[in-house]
Amino acid sequence: MSIFAKFEDIRQTLAGLSESGQNPLDVRFDEIRSPVEGVVDGRRVLLFGTSNYLGLTFDADCVEAGVHMLRQSGTGTTGSRIANGTYAGHASLEKQLAQFYNKRSAMVFSTGYQANLGLISALAGREDHLFIDADSHASIYDACRLSSAEIIRFRHNDADDLARRIARLKGKPGCRIIVTEGIYSMLGDTAPLREIAAVKRETNSYLIVDEAHSMGVLGARGRGLCEAADVEADVDFVVGTFSKSLGAMGGFAISDLEGFDLLRVAARPYMFTASLPPSIIATVSAALMRISQDAALGMRVRANGLRLYTGLAQAGFSLGPQPNPVVAVKMPDRETAVEFWKQLLAEGVYLNLALPPATPGSLALLRSSVNALHTDEQIDCAIAALCRVGLRLGILEKPAARITAPQAEKIALPAE
Amino acid sequence: MQQLDSVRAQIIEVLARMIQPGIPISGGTRIARDLGLDSVAIMDFVMELEERFDILIPLDQIADVETVRDLSNAIEALVKDAS
Numbered sequence A: 001m002s003i004f005a006k007f008e009d010i011r012q013t014l015a016g017l018s019e020s021g022q023n024p025l026d027v028r029f030d031e032i033r034s035p036v037e038g039v040v041d042g043r044r045v046l047l048f049g050t051s052n053y054l055g056l057t058f059d060a061d062c063v064e065a066g067v068h069m070l071r072q073s074g075t076g077t078t079g080s081r082i083a084n085g086t087y088a089g090h091a092s093l094e095k096q097l098a099q100f101y102n103k104r105s106a107m108v109f110s111t112g113y114q115a116n117l118g119l120i121s122a123l124a125g126r127e128d129h130l131f132i133d134a135d136s137h138a139s140i141y142d143a144c145r146l147s148s149a150e151i152i153r154f155r156h157n158d159a160d161d162l163a164r165r166i167a168r169l170k171g172k173p174g175c176r177i178i179v180t181e182g183i184y185s186m187l188g189d190t191a192p193l194r195e196i197a198a199v200k201r202e203t204n205s206y207l208i209v210d211e212a213h214s215m216g217v218l219g220a221r222g223r224g225l226c227e228a229a230d231v232e233a234d235v236d237f238v239v240g241t242f243s244k245s246l247g248a249m250g251g252f253a254i255s256d257l258e259g260f261d262l263l264r265v266a267a268r269p270y271m272f273t274a275s276l277p278p279s280i281i282a283t284v285s286a287a288l289m290r291i292s293q294d295a296a297l298g299m300r301v302r303a304n305g306l307r308l309y310t311g312l313a314q315a316g317f318s319l320g321p322q323p324n325p326v327v328a329v330k331m332p333d334r335e336t337a338v339e340f341w342k343q344l345l346a347e348g349v350y351l352n353l354a355l356p357p358a359t360p361g362s363l364a365l366l367r368s369s370v371n372a373l374h375t376d377e378q379i380d381c382a383i384a385a386l387c388r389v390g391l392r393l394g395i396l397e398k399p400a401a402r403i404t405a406p407q408a409e410k411i412a413l414p415a416e
Numbered sequence B: 001m002q003q004l005d006s007v008r009a010q011i012i013e014v015l016a017r018m019i020q021p022g023i024p025i026s027g028g029t030r031i032a033r034d035l036g037l038d039s040v041a042i043m044d045f046v047m048e049l050e051e052r053f054d055i056l057i058p059l060d061q062i063a064d065v066e067t068v069r070d071l072s073n074a075i076e077a078l079v080k081d082a083s
Helices: A005-018 A060-073 A088-101 A112-123 A138-146 A159-167 A193-203 A260-265 A278-293 A296-315 A334-346 A376-392 B002-018 B031-035 B039-053 B068-082
Strands: A029-034 A037-040 A043-047 A105-109 A129-133 A150-154 A176-181 A206-210 A237-241 A251-255 A326-331 A352-354 A364-369
Touching: A043 A376, A060 A278, A088 A105, A088 A251, A088 A278, A105 A112, A105 A260, A112 A138, A112 A176, A112 A206, A112 A237, A112 A251, A112 A260, A129 A138, A129 A159, A150 A159, A159 A193, A176 A193, A193 A206, A278 A296, A296 A326, A296 A376, A326 A334, A334 A352, A334 A364, A334 A376, B002 B031, B002 B039, B002 B068, B031 B039, B039 B068
Parallel strands: A129 A150, A129 A176, A176 A206, A206 A237
Antiparallel strands: A029 A037, A037 A043, A105 A251, A237 A251, A326 A364, A352 A364
């Protein structure tokens, strides 16, 4: 028997996806021209599925900082910080991150995935209990598997359910660690952080918030949902990524807790991997400085998210529960989602196809994300393309009303 | 024994709601392979059982569970432990 026999289901799924042309899991960009435009098969497409929320991937200062450091320090560190040492850029970026969040300490990881893997797996020991939101990102689930703790899921965004589950532990020893996210990447909804923080205080638990999709997007200073919900003092650890709002690669964790730096010699995904190249550190540092100085970026991406959400809701699409820069369009079934995605690409709009089990509630989703550089015209163009395909596939019943301006107050948000 | 039967019956009742009607479920049914449930569906199913029995079923324990019988044994032990 082939060693790949265990993947037979996956093989069949892939074959089905490839049957009628473009396989959504294998999109090849000939070129990325800007944060909002790319080329696929020689055709220009508008990018609405990149999570490049602030559009900083082509920012002149970030690019210049990276190029300068690439020439000055070479292409890579060729090893871990434990073995090859910490470069000045690693240390200064950690200081910059700690200052940005107004916390005592920051740790830089080589990817956002590894930040969760490293932080959670090291913190949660044998007698401890991890309480994770049911819709957590795969990196959180994988981190749990790498830890020695007991792992309990609580119902998505349900603080009462979390409290009930923690109460079931009764007098069991060990730390309670709650893990939640700022903006959830599939449906674009936010965690009820005030309620979760209250449970944390009442149960004397620790709280980790993953702000991968909310850093730079939410909060007056761009510090994410913790800032927007005014619970920063209750949050013990914030995890984040450099690969979305900061336009590069890498991850981080920050904390005020004494002892946090011990993780540098306890978190294996931090210890046993090469550190980020100085050039990437330099672009991240420049991007973070930009966020710190330019609150308009966050305001623009939020306004753009509202415009896309409002337009699609007015057109009659079924969406995620909240307007945010992640806008998910619910499809009636998997086959329709795949066909919709293909037709949309042919219309010149690229977004993400998200299928179960990567989605909550076994939903088939078209997941889009806006960034701060999308113009109103580009957003309206994407809405119009979605409407054309929606009408063609019978998902929409009548042509959408002309989009004029975001009018969130007119949208009846479905209950969570 | 009676309690174990009752646990198994309740597991089967919850499972039956999640799959195509008409598929027989017994103690030897392999939950993932025979019923075609994906990893998230299985975790959601376990969440239902946590509510029903007022217990916590840690995800790391689910990794060792293959059949309905394995699961009812695990739940039986967790119910005893919690009382």
